[in-house]
Amino acid sequence: MKMTEIDPLDITKCLRKQTAKPECSQKKTVDVPKKPVLEIPKLPELPEPTEEDLPKLQDSYPDYFHFEKGKKSRYFDLVYHGKRFNSAIYGTCNTIWQCAHRRKYRCSAVLQVSKDYTNFEPRNEHTHGNLKTKGESELFTPQQALPIMFRISWKKNQERKAKRVAMSRVMKERLKIQRAKAKAEAEAERERIKAARRKKPIPKIPEFPGPQPAEDELPKLQDSYPDYLYFERGPNTLYYDLVYYGERYNSAIFGSRYTFWQCSHRRKFKCPATVHVTNDYTEFERRYEHSHGEQPSTRNVELYTPKQALPTLFRICWHRVKETSVKRLQLKELRKDKILTEEYRLGDIHDEIPVEEELSFVEEQADDSDDSFTWAD
């Protein structure tokens, strides 16, 4: 028997030819946005089958089938009861042979052959009669052709398996990359939100104009303060927030001897709770119960120990008390003036300035439920 120059087992050559084609066609469609092409991974070098890998060659085969091969053809054709089949599809258990005239005669006849070529199952009728073959073709008995057919089938199946494994590896790799990308994007988004939050700066404590307090006019800073007391400053805080036993207070009202701190959540929960503290921060009194449970603290706050915050608070208190007494004095004068004016006028004093408005010396600060803080005094 004459072996062919073209090795029918050389699958790699065929593969290379096939992969080369899409590259040429891609050049024609440059303006079309390229979809991510699932690259065919390079397959590992396939091993040769062992004796056990291949079906046993029978001692004899029925004479209704044999193989033929044209001089230029790479693969065998199967001739079964005078009908020619080619372009075999190699499954794991069967090989499906398709009618050689399927294109010309739109013939859907196929022949399913068991792996060892002992069982034949024709499917679908031929749309044509027996046809003569063009050109010369060499005849091969099953004994001659089958050892080669078995090897082709084995290799095709191995190749398919290897391809499936390699593709699943590529898919897994791609999925991993996609997940990592999604994770990175989510992380970037979180960072962006965080940065946007950080953008709202914590304002500086405003300077008080006019005369400044002398050292002995301010309370003495203690050597130590209880650890349930500290201060916070956030973007909505003008001066400081007081944290007392984990509860937040702000909008201090500065009196000459006491400072009254109001619950930070008084607006949201109509909370009446206050902390009354002596201006030297040595005596505390919590008044009224909170109308709400524990509230989460605002993010983006700076923490201050009493020793850090109190020197500033003492000065703020001094200025506020001074302002209040000046205001009171002015009001007294105003009232005196009004009474005097009234005495000289005859009735009709409607444009009176409301006394409460003038008396307001509360340091209104935005609480945590209020974002629209203004610097208005």
Ligand SMILES: [Zn+2]
């Ligand atoms: Zn046919």
Ligand SMILES: [Zn+2]
């Ligand atoms: Zn409260």
